[in-house]
Amino acid sequence: MSVLELDTPTGARVVDLSTSSVRELNAALHALKADTNATRWQVLNPRGRHALAAGIDAPVTVEIDGHAGYYCAGMNKLATVIVNGNAGVGVAENIMSGLVHVKGDASQSAGATGCGGLIIIDGNASARCGISMKGVDIVVKGSVGHMSAFMAQAGALVVLGDAGEALGDSLYEAKLFVRGSVASLGADCIEKGLRDEHRALLASKLEAAGILGEVDIGEFRRYGSGRTLYHFHVDNVSSY
Amino acid sequence: MNDITNTPRKPPQTLPRASATFDEYTLSEIRRAAATGIYDIRGGGAKRKVPHFDDLLFLGASISRYPLEGYREKCSTEVVLGTRFARKPIELKIPVTIAGMSFGSLSANAKEALGRGASAMGTSTTTGDGGMTNEERGHSSKLVYQYLPSRYGMNPDDLRRADAIEVVVGQGAKPGGGGMLLGQKITERVASMRTLPAGIDQRSACRHPDWTGPDDLEIKIEELREITDWEKPIYVKVGAARPYYDTALAVKSGADVVVVDGMQGGTAATQEVFIENVGIPTLAAVRQAVKALQELGMHRKVQLIVSGGIRNGADVAKALALGADAVAIGTAALVALGDNDPHYAAEYEALGTRAGAYDDWHEGRDPAGITTQDPALMARLDPVAAGRRLANYLAVLTLEAQTIARACGKSHVHNLEPEDLVALTIEAAAMAQVPLAGTDWIPGKNGTF
Numbered sequence: 001m002s003v004l005e006l007d008t009p010t011g012a013r014v015v016d017l018s019t020s021s022v023r024e025l026n027a028a029l030h031a032l033k034a035d036t037n038a039t040r041w042q043v044l045n046p047r048g049r050h051a052l053a054a055g056i057d058a059p060v061t062v063e064i065d066g067h068a069g070y071y072c073a074g075m076n077k078l079a080t081v082i083v084n085g086n087a088g089v090g091v092a093e094n095i096m097s098g099l100v101h102v103k104g105d106a107s108q109s110a111g112a113t114g115c116g117g118l119i120i121i122d123g124n125a126s127a128r129c130g131i132s133m134k135g136v137d138i139v140v141k142g143s144v145g146h147m148s149a150f151m152a153q154a155g156a157l158v159v160l161g162d163a164g165e166a167l168g169d170s171l172y173e174a175k176l177f178v179r180g181s182v183a184s185l186g187a188d189c190i191e192k193g194l195r196d197e198h199r200a201l202l203a204s205k206l207e208a209a210g211i212l213g214e215v216d217i218g219e220f221r222r223y224g225s226g227r228t229l230y231h232f233h234v235d236n237v238s239s240y
Numbered sequence: 241m242n243d244i245t246n247t248p249r250k251p252p253q254t255l256p257r258a259s260a261t262f263d264e265y266t267l268s269e270i271r272r273a274a275a276t277g278i279y280d281i282r283g284g285g286a287k288r289k290v291p292h293f294d295d296l297l298f299l300g301a302s303i304s305r306y307p308l309e310g311y312r313e314k315c316s317t318e319v320v321l322g323t324r325f326a327r328k329p330i331e332l333k334i335p336v337t338i339a340g341m342s343f344g345s346l347s348a349n350a351k352e353a354l355g356r357g358a359s360a361m362g363t364s365t366t367t368g369d370g371g372m373t374n375e376e377r378g379h380s381s382k383l384v385y386q387y388l389p390s391r392y393g394m395n396p397d398d399l400r401r402a403d404a405i406e407v408v409v410g411q412g413a414k415p416g417g418g419g420m421l422l423g424q425k426i427t428e429r430v431a432s433m434r435t436l437p438a439g440i441d442q443r444s445a446c447r448h449p450d451w452t453g454p455d456d457l458e459i460k461i462e463e464l465r466e467i468t469d470w471e472k473p474i475y476v477k478v479g480a481a482r483p484y485y486d487t488a489l490a491v492k493s494g495a496d497v498v499v500v501d502g503m504q505g506g507t508a509a510t511q512e513v514f515i516e517n518v519g520i521p522t523l524a525a526v527r528q529a530v531k532a533l534q535e536l537g538m539h540r541k542v543q544l545i546v547s548g549g550i551r552n553g554a555d556v557a558k559a560l561a562l563g564a565d566a567v568a569i570g571t572a573a574l575v576a577l578g579d580n581d582p583h584y585a586a587e588y589e590a591l592g593t594r595a596g597a598y599d600d601w602h603e604g605r606d607p608a609g610i611t612t613q614d615p616a617l618m619a620r621l622d623p624v625a626a627g628r629r630l631a632n633y634l635a636v637l638t639l640e641a642q643t644i645a646r647a648c649g650k651s652h653v654h655n656l657e658p659e660d661l662v663a664l665t666i667e668a669a670a671m672a673q674v675p676l677a678g679t680d681w682i683p684g685k686n687g688t689f
Contacts, residue, residue: 023466027469050462051459051467054467057397070463071460074466074467075396075399089450090451090460109449109450113391134391173436230440232441
């Protein structure tokens with residue numbers, strides 16, 4: 001099989017990683033122009049390989065049929081990357097825009113330092129989901145592990161399930177919504193009221209994730225920064 | 241005759257004696273700490289005296305070695321970085337590069353000046369926490385983009401605009417430590433680049449958020465290579481603490497270039513107690529890093545950049561002789577631009593310090609307009625003139641290293657070797673693994689004098 005084969009019925013470009021390399025896949029994706037006609041891609045036999053579909057900068061859809069390793073769709077721009085399986089550490093790391101959709105579970109640091117775009121995780125995400133997020137929106141249909149949204153600066157983390165310990169530790173301006181239980185809040189993370197503007201914001205994130213109406217917005221609780229640690233002060237020393 | 245025994249007089253008194261332990265600086269720091277309840281934060285590198293390149297001497301050629309003629313015979317200085325994996329290695333004309341210093345910590349004019357000076361001499365500059373500015377990219381012919389734990393301003397477009405990528409694991413002034421850029425320097429532009437509100441303290445993380453060890457680092461480097469199509473050299477920078485192991489693990493992780501930054505390396509703002517008490521001197525780090533490369537069979541295949549307290553061509557030559565491929569300068573580059581210049585003596589005094597000792601860079605009130613975001617202060621620094629000063633300084637560093645190399649009989653500065661060196665102290669001899677001057681004794685290596 002060649003590196004890239006056109007699947008005539010679907011119109012998708014098919015890359016089979018049992019015969020092609022990740023380098024060949026990424027090189028082909030990086031060569032795409034903004035006005036490319038090759039807008040649909042299918043990746044077969046990913047078998048947990050790392051850096052799949054990393055660094056895309058074109059409005060295309062890449063569907064990965066199986067499990068992905070570390071840093072799948074890293075620094076994505078414009079593209080829609082769908083993982084029909086689980087994703088390893090750092091999925092959509094530093095995503096800039098576009099959509100990354102994990103149909104299974106995600107490992108640690110999902111969406112770490114993400115600057116924009118949307119990440120949807122149908123299953124659970126492990127520890128440090130949304131760590132240092134800088135504008136990305138992350139919707140997790142399951143639960144997230146401990147230290148999620150640690151030092152998160154901007155964007156929204158929406159969790160339909162539960163959150164582990166130290167949620168939002170050292171949080172800046174990111175907005176957190178959790179429907180289930182929260183094991184504990186991290187330093188300077190506090191529960192805040194869910195006013196109309198927050199309901200609207202949450203609704204927009206659920207709508208973007210395609211699940212608006214499937215869950216009751218009133219069941220969510222909102223968390224954000226207490227902003228008491230924004231300036232170093234000795235009176236806060238127990239929080240450092 | 242006077243009877244002195246009957247003359248009333250005060251008994252002799254001993255002179256007031258300052259404690260060597262509780263010296264004036266220590267006393268002032270205790271008083272400051274008691275008054276404020278916060279540790280001292282400052283910029284710059286370690287100020288305490290530690291074994292340094294000053295403790296080494298070159299053995300110029302005599303009969304056993306044959307010198308080259310100064311001003312006549314060529315002594316090359318070019319260095320190529322990233323020959324291991326990168327499709328586009330960096331070619332520098334001189335073995336001196338500019339270390340990473342962030343926009344935010346430095347003014348835009350200062351970043352532009354660094355770019356102008358380095359480009360004039362055919363060498364590279366390096367970004368820092370805060371991302372890449374157009375001023376810097378526009379004026380740096382070769383620019384290394386730092387991939388830092390904070391990931392402030394990180395984006396793939398800038399990765400692709402860079403000539404190399406430096407994965408920063410640590411910094412010589414603070415191995416294992418993060419940073420704290422205080423709110424007074426966080427202008428709207430700096431805040432915007434970091435996705436944080438203006439005016440608040442900005443913490444730079446001490447560790448990367450999405451990897452936890454060398455195995456993860458290897459996969460992270462693979463990701464960065466994939467995103468940039470294996471074009472860019474990947475540097476890994478560590479603060480010198482365990483340079484033998486850190487170098488070995490960086491090589492194992494796939495680094496093209498290892499950067500080892502000794503404790504004299506600078507910082508924008510960190511705890512004084514950290515700067516002075518964590519990490520090891522640059523001199524002690526070089527040979528450990530080289531040893532790791534040699535044992536792996538990777539010396540000269542994975543290039544080594546050494547930084548931390550490099551001041552003159554002798555320091556450059558000594559670092560190269562000990563096995564480095566290039567050096568990086570930070571503090572010295574800022575001084576070349578005009579930092580701590582006596583021209584602003586009165587203003588430094590008004591800040592409670594003096595020219596040459598000013599290190600409260602985090603306060604944003606730098607009279608020289610270099611470590612500030614204040615528009616009025618920034619405007620004092622002419623990036624063209626400052627860039628020229630830096631180029632001159634880089635030229636002098638290079639000329640000095642060349643003249644020493646020629647005296648040792650070398651037609652390329654990389655041909656300098658440990659056998660060209662002796663040490664003035666036992667400590668330096670042990671750290672650099674060169675003989676104590678006048679002997680063939682290398683502490684820990686052989687037992688003869």
